[in-house]
Amino acid sequence: MTAELVRGQNHPLPETRLEIRVSAGHPVLAGATLGDEQGRVAGAEWIAHPGAPSLPGVDVPGRSAADHRLAVDLDAVPGAVHRVSVLLALTGGAARFGALAAPFVAVTGPDGTEIASYTITGLDRESALVALELYRRQGAWKVRAMGQGYEGGLAALLGDQGLERPADLAATILATVTPEAQDAVPSRVPEPERVRHTAPPTAPDPAPATPPPTPAAGMGAGGPIDYSHPRRQPAPTPAPEPRQAPPVPVAGDASGWSMDERLYNQVWGMFEDLARTAAAYRSACDFAESRLDRELDEALTDYRARAGGANDAARAAARARHDELVGRAREVLDRDLAQLAAESEVVEPALPVAYARWDNPVWHAYRVPAEEPMAVRLGDLHLPERTDLRIPMLVRLxxxxxxxxxxxxxxxxxxxxxxxxxxxxxxxxxxxxxxxxxxxxxxxxxxxxxxxxxxxxxxxxxxxxxxxxxxxxxxxxxxxxxxxxxxxxxxxxxxxxxxxxxAADALPPxxxxxxxxxxxxxxxxxxxxxxxxxxxxxxxxxxxxxxxxxxxxxxxxxxxxxxxxxxxxxxxxxxxxxxxxxxxxxxxxxxxxYEPPLLPPGSAILRQVLTQVAAARHGKQP
Missing domain, CATH: 3.40.50.300 (P-loop containing nucleotide triphosphate hydrolases)
Structure with a gap:
């Protein structure tokens, strides 16, 4: 079953060899950047664009077009890469996405089976955007619907990913593009897979295995109207596969030179996942509410449906669609929260002294450190969606x-x-x-x-x-x-x-x-x-x-x-x-x-720690 994502929502990827299909209805440049856990891109050599369309594990089209296919092999990306960001930038004279049809992106498996899709709505003055993000989490890959637009265009997007001289870099990338709006066929599709046709320029190619529709008997040349999504290609029904179990959480499963740094990055990864998961759930609920209100208003204003109970049936159907949307969003939320809770149960006992709660036994083995840690814990954070799931609040030193x-x-x-x-x-x-x-x-x-x-x-x-x-x-x-x-x-x-x-050496003795x-x-x-x-x-x-x-x-x-x-x-x-x-x-x-870091009732750990600190300060044994 295809997951239709909303902004901020994520979905696990059952495959590592993927194809990303883009349909924008207007010529766009499609590219990808390879970033670390924080989304920072090390340099221009980690950007796949029409002038340099191939990177380890990523191939993008070599020209701008209304429709694209990007090939991704996540097993082939370098080990330091934790995020693959799919970016789109307008070409062909368009100034902003808000004046065009909403772009549509889909992630499919190697057999064409659609895994997740995302219609990028809510755009206005943006001329470049990050459409999707494929990111590594606990050894598994997920896709996240981003839809992050930039009014400053491609330069602002690249600057946000930490690249130097983004304006010059954006100009170089855009200069490599040859807009070919009249040909909507993805440029990286091998020649044998292309189907020559005489349809209008913006119409996508039909899937090779799907014959063109034929007029129904007695209906003339016009034939029946096809209400299927014009940008989606029907995929063959795959054989059912055994459902993969979620990855087993491991403490320190993040990048870093030391265990403290890896745990710090993992905690902030948990914070980021909880923030985006809750935001996606709230966004889905808001969308369901707004759609319900609109459909109820339409039912009330349709005077023709007032007779015969049609009005009541329309309202009941609208509420059923609302409940279905909210229920699906809640299932995704519960799945992600359960995974985060399992990770928290593994990470919390493994935290070092500076990151640990006061009731963690690690405090009883406390010794004055030889160097300061990256951060200290000043409390816990949680959201109302699950109050028992607490993320350590780490403040950098x-x-x-x-x-x-x-x-x-x-x-x-x-x-x-x-x-x-x-x-x-x-x-x-x-x-x-x-x-x-x-x-x-x-x-x-x-x-x-x-x-x-x-x-x-x-x-x-x-x-x-x-x-x-x-x-x-x-x-x-x-x-x-x-x-x-x-x-x-x-x-x-x-x-x-x-x-x-x-003159730091000139300070008073x-x-x-x-x-x-x-x-x-x-x-x-x-x-x-x-x-x-x-x-x-x-x-x-x-x-x-x-x-x-x-x-x-x-x-x-x-x-x-x-x-x-x-x-x-x-x-x-x-x-x-x-x-x-x-x-x-x-x-x-x-x-x-926010919850403060409370000491266990009757605990003497505070005085024990302070006694060691004072003894070390005066050069004594505690």
């Missing part, structure tokens, strides 16, 4: 921006069930857990934590940091706040001047070269206008020289400053002490639900 643990209520239902005192306590507990992870991820002496607690209200929560020696006692009162901010501001100034002047984290509690208590200005300066300029903020505050507490502090909040990564769906994802439009 060094931090590119500061952190803000929001102690306000926000819009979270969980926060609304807690009183203000409990919510603030949880926020500071989370901040301490984040700080402990950052300390544990760095080599001995590579990370220093400063504490600001003007009123002393956070003494109990900050005790693990202070009592183990992982951090100095917090600064108190307005004078203490001012002294810490002045010290860190001077540090940022010195480091920036040294870096800009190329004794300057702590470790990265710095300032935890600010109870803001804005104890902060005057000068202190607030310095805080904003540290938030803006500090990360570039290794000085970071971790704010524990409620935005409404600083409302007296008005919009003055808006840039401060926007510059920080907002986290919460309770589950909240506040992490917006502009890529696919999801609002991810």
């Amino acid at each position: 060094p931090l590119e921006r500061g952190l803000w643990v929001d102690s306000g209520r926000g819009h979270s239902e969980a926060a609304g069930l807690l009183d203000e005192v409990e919510l603030r306590r949880l926020a500071l507990d989370c901040a301490v857990a984040h700080a402990a992870r950052l300390l544990a991820a760095h080599p001995a002496g590579g990370f220093t934590v400063h504490l600001v607690d003007p009123a002393g209200a956070g003494a109990a929560a900050l005790a693990p940091l202070v009592e183990t020696g992982a951090a100095a006692p917090p600064a108190r009162g307005a004078a203490g706040v001012s002294a810490v901010l002045e010290q860190l501001t001077e540090r940022v100034d010195l480091l920036q001047m040294a870096l800009r002047g190329g 004794g300057l702590d070269t470790a990265r710095q984290l300032l935890i600010v509690h109870d803001f804005p208590h104890g902060f005057d206008d000068r202190a607030v200005t310095r805080l904003r300066y540290l938030a803006d300029e500090g990360p570039s020289v290794g000085v970071h903020l971790l704010m524990v505050a409620a935005r409404e507490d600083a409302a007296a400053y008005g919009p003055l502090l808006d840039p401060l909040w926007r510059s920080l990564l907002r986290l919460t002490p309770v589950p909240d769906d506040h992490l917006a994802d502009p890529w696919v439009g999801h609002a991810w639900s």
Whole structure:
């Protein structure tokens, strides 16, 4: 059964030798790029286009046409290739896809059996697009419906895939094209397979095994009307094959030089798969709803169908088609979510300390690392389609921006069930857990934590940091706040001047070269206008020289400053002490639900880790 894909939806490929058929109704250039797991293309030599139509495992047509066939052998692509992107670009004088019929692409097996198809709708001013993506996942290949268009044309598309000088490269590729709109026969079809005909130029060739339709008896030369899709060729019915089992998940099944890098890339591959799978399901449901509304409106406005119950039958049929579409979309979603859940069960226990949950036994074997990892885990992310499927939220090191643990209520239902005192306590507990992870991820002496607690209200929560020696006692009162901010501001100034002047070796002797984290509690208590200005300066300029903020505050507490502090909040990564769906994802439009990294009740692992960090910092055995 052919899978009719919607944008973002994926489908497993039962074959590795494939043919991709394109029908655009207007001359287009068809090509392909070979990319890594992130979709980055190493260079122009990894682009198949009419001027260089053959790459290992990929053959594309040598000219522009309205219809194309691309040959793909996924077993023959290099091992470093994880994505094959099929691209289309307009030629022949057309300026945008939105003025033309929607392009249609189909993936078929070597025997012509159609595996998946995709009609690329919703295009407007785009003149180039990525139609499909064949990608490797856990040793198996899948196809994903992309439909990603670019108003900037082929140059913008190539630039988005990481190629240098994309405008020059696009001009070179387009210059190799000889538009032949009057011949819609795919240029790479071998000569014996072509069928000479006298049909109009845009009509595709009939399949060799299908005879032309003959007029029905008594109907004259016109014959019956053929309502079949003009761009699809009927394929022979294949013999039923045993259904392939999904690939068995393996931890570290991603590219990378080390196991940490492979696991990091695998986690982000899971995040990407969940994002696109959920987006495809929502898109399919939205399409089904819009089609149902349209069909119901048409049934209501057709006065001729009101008699005899035809109107009721039309509405019932519309709802049945809606339910069928939603049901098929749900089946695909459940299949993909089940595979991701199986992968998560394998990957989670294999994660190293920096990526692991606090309840992972790997923490009991913690030792201070000799070098920092790629990232740290600052919580989990999930979507409402399956709340028990949680993807680790990994944040790259060094931090590119500061952190803000929001102690306000926000819009979270969980926060609304807690009183203000409990919510603030949880926020500071989370901040301490984040700080402990950052300390544990760095080599001995590579990370220093400063504490600001003007009123002393956070003494109990900050005790693990202070009592183990992982951090100095917090600064108190307005004078203490001012002294810490002045010290860190001077540090940022010195480091920036040294870096800009190329005189890093001229720094004052004794300057702590470790990265710095300032935890600010109870803001804005104890902060005057000068202190607030310095805080904003540290938030803006500090990360570039290794000085970071971790704010524990409620935005409404600083409302007296008005919009003055808006840039401060926007510059920080907002986290919460309770589950909240506040992490917006502009890529696919999801609002991810964030869950903080909670310590198991009664666990002493936090103090054990901090004790080792402090001992290593002072050159002692824990």
